[in-house]
Amino acid sequence: MAHEIPWRESTAPALPAELRAELARVWAYRQYNEAGAAKAFERLHGEWRAAGASAELVDAAAAAADEEAQHAAICGRFVELYSGGAAPEPKPFADMPRYADATVEERALFGAVLMCAISESVACVYLQTMLERAADAPIRAVHELFLAHDIRHSRLGWAYLAFDAHRSPDRVRALAERLPGMLALYRSGLGVRRPTALEHADELLAGHGALRPGESRELFDQALDNVLLPGFAEFGIPPEQLRENLRRENLRR
Ligand SMILES: [Fe+2]
Numbered sequence: 001m002a003h004e005i006p007w008r009e010s011t012a013p014a015l016p017a018e019l020r021a022e023l024a025r026v027w028a029y030r031q032y033n034e035a036g037a038a039k040a041f042e043r044l045h046g047e048w049r050a051a052g053a054s055a056e057l058v059d060a061a062a063a064a065a066d067e068e069a070q071h072a073a074i075c076g077r078f079v080e081l082y083s084g085g086a087a088p089e090p091k092p093f094a095d096m097p098r099y100a101d102a103t104v105e106e107r108a109l110f111g112a113v114l115m116c117a118i119s120e121s122v123a124c125v126y127l128q129t130m131l132e133r134a135a136d137a138p139i140r141a142v143h144e145l146f147l148a149h150d151i152r153h154s155r156l157g158w159a160y161l162a163f164d165a166h167r168s169p170d171r172v173r174a175l176a177e178r179l180p181g182m183l184a185l186y187r188s189g190l191g192v193r194r195p196t197a198l199e200h201a202d203e204l205l206a207g208h209g210a211l212r213p214g215e216s217r218e219l220f221d222q223a224l225d226n227v228l229l230p231g232f233a234e235f236g237i238p239p240e241q242l243r244e245n246l247r248r249e250n251l252r253r
Pocket residue numbers: 034037067068071146150
């Protein structure tokens with residue numbers, strides 16, 4: 001819970017003003033993403049229910065939406081901490097793809113893949129990286145909390161795949177066609193922190209929840225090799241073919 005985070009132990013006030021301004025920007029971007037995740041899980045909750053998922057999965061999607069809203073509020077608190085002022089409302093999140101041509105069951109499956117299996121599994125790699133570098137107690141506590149939640153959220157996606165593969169193996173195998181586009185879309189949307197005049201301070205910023213410039217895509221590629229490709233292989237989607245198709249998709253973007 002947010003109140004268990006040792007906010008008073010933050011070392012933010014001791015940082016130079018220009019680093020604090022950069023970190024306020026980083027946390028505002030993180031808040032925007034967390035608010036977007038809350039919205040996406042709300043939608044997923046409805047889609048899973050419409051597709052006849054078990055009550056356990058449907059309820060877990062609703063709980064995930066609440067946890068993502070909590071993450072957004074915590075990020076807002078960091079914005080205030082680093083900026084020294086009130087956090088502005090995050091701008092509305094860009095809508096996730098709607099897959100208008102898909103059936104109800106396909107839409108529920110695509111949401112599970114994009115929102116949980118891909119997005120949350122990759123988030124776990126980011127959070128683990130930032131947790132290892134945590135410079136102070138609140139940063140550590142928050143990344144532990146987010147990581148515990150996101151491990152659960154990612155498992156939820158893989159659990160939905162297992163559920164759907166059980167009732168419709170062909171639908172899940174047919175994902176092989178969609179996956180390169182989904183993975184490339186996700187990768188191209190990753191916010192890459194621009195190199196700034198603060199390059200000398202990248203290590204320090206990394207201790208406060210900022211990935212290094214360019215690092216989000218590097219970590220995505222690691223997650224692809226270590227988590228996503230082996231995960232989808234479990235569902236009969238050959239990794240080599242997926243990797244090759246993704247390479248082509250990435251070149252197109
Ligand atoms: Fe989150």
